Amino acid sequence: MKAAPFAYMHPESLEQALEALTQHGADAKLIAGGQSLVPMMAIRLTRPACLVDVNRLPELRGITAAGPQHLRTGATTRQRDLQEHLELARLVPLIGAALHWVGHVQTRNRGTVGGSLVHADPAAELPLAALLLNARIHLRSQAMGERTVQASDFFISPMFTATGETECVTAIEWPVWDGPGIACAFEETATRQGDFAIAAAACQLQLDAAGICRRAAVGLGGMAGTPLAFPDLAGKLVGQRVTRAPARDIAEVAVRRTDPGSDLHADPEYRRHLAAVLLTRVLLRAAATAAPALVA
Amino acid sequence: MTQGPATPAAPAHATVAITVNGRLHHRTVEPRTTLVDFLRETLGLTGSHVGCEHDVCGACAVLLDGDPVRACCIFAVQADGMSVTTVEGLAPERGEFSALQDAFCEAHALQCGYCTPGMLIACHDLLARNPNPDEEAIREAIGGNLCRCTGYQQIVDAVELAAAGKVAVHG
Amino acid sequence: MADAPRDPAYVAFRYVGRKHRAVEHRRFVTGQGRYAADIQPLGLLHVAVVASPHASARILSIDTSAALAVPGVQAVLTGEEMNPNLEPMLPGVDAPKVKRYPLAQGVVRYAGEWVVAVVAETRAIAEDVSELVEIEYEQLPHVMDPERAIEPGAPLVHPAHGSNVIFRRVFTWGPVAQDCAAADHQLSYRVRWGRSSTVPMETFVVTCDWNDATGPLDVWASIQMPKYPDLLARCLRPSGNAVRVHFDVDVGGSYGVKRGLKHSILVGYLARMLGRPVRFLEDRIENMRGGDMQGPDRIFDVTLAFDTDSTVRSMRMRAVDDIGAYSGRAPLQLGKPVGAVVGPYRIKSVEYDAVSVMTNKTPQEAVRGFGQSPTNYALETRMDRVARFLGLDRVELRRRNMIRKHEFPYLIPSGTTYDSGDYEAVLDKALAAAGHQDLLRERDALRRKGMLAGIGISTCLEPSGGNSAFEPLFNPKNLTTTWMDSCLVRVDLNGAITAIMATSTSDQAHETLVSTCVGEVLHRDPDSIRVIHADSLGALPSNSLVGSRMAIMLGGAAAGAARKLRDKLIRIVAHNMEVPEDSIEWEGGDAVLRDDPTRRLGRDLLVEIAHRRYHQMPEGMEPGLQEKFVWEVPTGGMMPTADSKVQMYPCYSFESHVVLASIDPETARSP
Incomplete structure (x- = not known):
């Protein structure tokens, strides 16, 4: 299980990295954490001729405020650094809730936030979180310079995103929900803890003091070629209490819009069933966390 | 997922300088050499084990600049200029045990020993960050390490033993 | 001497049965192991x-x-x-x-x-x-289903063999037809054991x-x-x-x-x-x-004959095992269970139809338990069925059918004698350890919360001390009746002890086993004894570690070699003290005259005599201190009888399990 041969570059600046991408195009592949890429190379599912290592670029790393409404995570910020960042946990709790399901300590020490998004496994957790909150993904290339893509436009099909061949994801800006009564929940079923999900569900809610939903976002992972968000269904929760009946209704409508695959572990019917169960559960759990006294 | 030719022109080898267990090694490697193959086959440090080679089992875990990582999923060229600690480097002195190594022996936290290097790396990191972990924290820390002999309970016991300082380090 | 023994039965021993670190672990925790x-x-x-x-x-x-x-x-x-x-x-x-x-x-x-x-x-x-x-x-064309594979016209995996059945034999032990006819009830059912690895x-x-x-x-x-x-x-x-x-x-x-x-x-x-x-x-x-780690893949059809008073009289068992495309020892995995075919129960007669079938699946190999676990599973699920049929508590049903403590050694219908046992005691221990009553309450609480929850109970035998007696039973051309193992122990001129075993330690701390047994006999600290592995040309007769045998076979061989060495030393002492051999006691590595403890011959001098002073040795004794002992399995040496009865392994360890399992019905997963 050895990777096919490749050339290795480790640029010292983002400009050098972009230059390498411009030169080599489809033959080149960026490597950050490598926790999905290297196993795929080992099994020879992918065989880039050239690896461009962006691990040494400080400008791609770090967690900073980006105005009052966003938190910015550099593309190669390690998943474990995200997990241990207190400010991030307070401002964008959904990231931590998602990371609870991502790999293990050893993979999170290498795995990066940008790498996970651009790898775009349809069952991966961070892409679902990014889509749910509609994060802004910053891309850069020599040809197009800087541009920003909303998560809703970013995920195109399995392992395929809006990132161009010569582009590098530089940062992700996560919307920060403001005010009291905010809670999120993330649940999944996987063959083993740490594996990609058979089905995953996530939500973020804001309830007012009376327990009425004021803002909502819901989504599913592993249920189509990309993660799925349902802003219209989330909108139906606004103005009402998040109890079992509406939660279940939304979940059932949502899973009818999915297109899950079939494999050794689960057929589409079971995946839909799971997704409906999990989505109902995350809604009730988030509601209970946001306004515990009211939902009891 | 390109189906390129299986053997394009052999790429140039790269020179790396990697500090392993406190000693600096300069070597020339093929870029596709993983860190664990570099440790085992190039440096002859066979303590780190290869179980799956694709990011599943944790037997190859080492500390890279202090953090536990899987050495089968990092190419040696990526570790250039970095510092690696393997199981061979965990004891304070030659012929001695760390408290954790001692506790593993005391609690019979191993049988065949193949997963043990990765387990020790994971648990050393845990205790360095959290000197008094509860069972849940221990199981979370070894969640990425498979063991086929023990059923894990004795490993949990050993970490608790080491954390409680209940082993006399007898090396 | 090591810590006090955990069980009073071991008080008489210095090292056996006491907590001790494994010598192998030192190298494993420091990354100094030497794997292939x-x-x-x-x-x-x-x-x-x-x-x-x-x-x-x-x-x-x-x-x-x-x-x-x-x-x-x-x-x-x-x-x-x-x-x-x-x-x-x-x-x-x-x-x-x-x-x-x-x-x-x-x-x-x-x-x-x-x-x-x-x-x-x-x-x-x-x-x-x-x-x-x-x-x-x-x-x-291929065939994946063993039952389809034995039908006429199925694609043949090995056409030269002429059939996909590589082995079939119907064993009848005791008056099965009579016992079944006489029983109040008969219950038939199928048990499937999926391929494990x-x-x-x-x-x-x-x-x-x-x-x-x-x-x-x-x-x-x-x-x-x-x-x-x-x-x-x-x-x-x-x-x-x-x-x-x-x-x-x-x-x-x-x-x-x-x-x-x-x-x-x-x-x-x-x-x-x-x-x-x-x-x-x-x-x-x-x-x-490539396979090599896949185990039994079986369909059991079992009929039980039993009375209203819950006595299980007789059993018919057909086991169809899908061994895959080639055969190593896989068919013999239907053989090991012959020695424990009735499990812990007093079933008087058994018909066992063992069918080994080839398909186009990955081949099976010898997997831990060597076919016993599926048979245990078929036996124990069967006992639950009978209990349900009779409306009887399943623990009570088991108790009524278990072989009693005073009945050992106990001969089962297939010709094997169980050495010893107290099955009720281990069942009681397991029920107590699990807190059976609390577990029932926990199960009911889980059910009230909407979970599917149930408790599984089983008592199983694990035949130990492998003698491979199923080989001649399953292959008339194979006359194997010994499954020996051996050890060589030497004391060097400096008095240090080295023991040589025949195979690798194969992940089971056999070096610790050998040093403990040798240390026990020679009264020497096991940690001072070095254990090495002969290569196959410097070898000792061995069958390696299979069939849960090494504690018995290698332990026995190590102790045997150490005893031969000790006996030789005692002969040297007797010769030099001019006393009878049986008047000498072994004490902490020295020889002492029982009736006059002031008269003793120290270890160092004994070693010196054996290695250098031929003139002080008994006449005809070989100089040097090195003894080999080859131990035959205690139940070896016998061919199967004409009516296909066989004495299998020497030891029948036993165990009870109590498990509470729950499933979330909404996700169909264990929480």
Whole structure:
């Protein structure tokens, strides 16, 4: 299980990295954490001729405020650094809730936030979180310079995103929900803890003091070629209490819009069933966390 | 997922300088050499084990600049200029045990020993960050390490033993 | 002396039965183990294999030209080139037409079967090259279902054998028809045991080195297999002493499955062909596809005859085992359960129809328990059915049928005597340890919360001290009645003790076992005793670790060798003190006169006499201090009787399990 041969570059600046991408195009592949890429190379599912290592670029790393409404995570910020960042946990709790399901300590020490998004496994957790909150993904290339893509436009099909061949994801800006009564929940079923999900569900809610939903976002992972968000269904929760009946209704409508695959572990019917169960559960759990006294 | 030719022109080898267990090694490697193959086959440090080679089992875990990582999923060229600690480097002195190594022996936290290097790396990191972990924290820390002999309970016991300082380090 | 024993039964012992660290663990926790993959001779070449993607196909052509053109390639080998120079690997049962070679020739019989081996300067190059081998197949009909495989007209996995049934025998032990007719009730049902596997952390690895001038073929392998050196030599066709297997390697988990004979034949062949050291270190894909870790795959049809008072009188059991495309010892996994076919119960007569079937699945290997676990499962689920039928508590039903403590030794219908047991006591212990009443409440609470919850109870036997008595039972041409093991103990001129065992420690701390037993007999600290592993040419007779046997067999051999050594020392003492041998006691390594403890002969002087002072030794005694003991299994030495009864293993350890399991009905997963 050895990777096919490749050339290795480790640029010292983002400009050098972009230059390498411009030169080599489809033959080149960026490597950050490598926790999905290297196993795929080992099994020879992918065989880039050239690896461009962006691990040494400080400008791609770090967690900073980006105005009052966003938190910015550099593309190669390690998943474990995200997990241990207190400010991030307070401002964008959904990231931590998602990371609870991502790999293990050893993979999170290498795995990066940008790498996970651009790898775009349809069952991966961070892409679902990014889509749910509609994060802004910053891309850069020599040809197009800087541009920003909303998560809703970013995920195109399995392992395929809006990132161009010569582009590098530089940062992700996560919307920060403001005010009291905010809670999120993330649940999944996987063959083993740490594996990609058979089905995953996530939500973020804001309830007012009376327990009425004021803002909502819901989504599913592993249920189509990309993660799925349902802003219209989330909108139906606004103005009402998040109890079992509406939660279940939304979940059932949502899973009818999915297109899950079939494999050794689960057929589409079971995946839909799971997704409906999990989505109902995350809604009730988030509601209970946001306004515990009211939902009891 | 390109189906390129299986053997394009052999790429140039790269020179790396990697500090392993406190000693600096300069070597020339093929870029596709993983860190664990570099440790085992190039440096002859066979303590780190290869179980799956694709990011599943944790037997190859080492500390890279202090953090536990899987050495089968990092190419040696990526570790250039970095510092690696393997199981061979965990004891304070030659012929001695760390408290954790001692506790593993005391609690019979191993049988065949193949997963043990990765387990020790994971648990050393845990205790360095959290000197008094509860069972849940221990199981979370070894969640990425498979063991086929023990059923894990004795490993949990050993970490608790080491954390409680209940082993006399007898090396 | 070590800590106090945990059980008073061990008070009489110094080291046996007391908490002690394993000597092997020292090297494992410091990264100083020596696993087969750690052995890297200079000039080592590396193997990768090309495997069949089809379950059943004819090989039309193999084009290796592109592969051979790659720099760094040393060889690309096909079965057609290699197999005529080998003896086939034969099954454990009498089916000589079911031949197996490391590489397929003509046809492939399962997806994953090796077709071509590639050798290169590095493993990475070997993998590059393996992608360039072009193999053209024509797919053939296949069969995956063992019951379909035994129907007429099913595709034959080995047409030369004439049938997909590689072994079938109906054993009748006792008056089954009579007992069934006389019983109040009969209940029939089917139990399915799905294929399981025991995948070790370490894949299989073998390194071979050949030297034209000196021979022999040196072999380092992560092996756990009886008679491996002899089988390897026979298949490779040199004389037995032209193969030297080094057993001083650690094995990274085996659980019965490290039986890489096909790997070893291939690598041995390549090492001789190329005159270079060659290694095949399976990657996980080769490991999983090649099989070698898959276990029994059975359909049981069981009929129980029992009375209203809950006495189970008789059993008919048909076991159809799907062994996959080739047969190693897999069919014999239907044989081990013969020695515990009634489990812990007083069932008076049994009919056992053992059917071993070949399909186009990955072959089975010997897997931990060697076929006993599925039989235990069939037995125990059956007891639950009877309890349900009779409306009786299942613990009570078990109690009423269990062999009682005072009935041991107990002869079961298939001819095996259980040595000892107290099944009710272990069941009670398990129920108490699990808090059975609390567990019932917990189960009910889970059910009230909407979970599916249930408690499983079982009492099982684990036959121990493997004697392989199923070999002659399952193969009339096999007259094996010994399954010996041995140990050699020596004391050097400085008084230090070294013990030599015959095989590798195979991940089970056998060095600690040997040093504990030798230390016990000679009154020496086990940690001061070094245990080493003979290679197969410096070997001792052994059958390695199979059938849960080493504590009994290697422990017995080590103690036996130590006793011979102690007896020799006592003879020297008696000679020098001019006292009878039986007047001397062994005390902390010194010899003491029982009636006059002031008269003693110290260890150092004894060693000095044995090694240097021939004039002080009894006449005719060999000088030096070195003794070997070969121990035969306590129940060995007997062929099956004409009515197919056999004494299987010497020890029948027993266990009870109580498990609460719950499933979330909404997700169908365990929470």
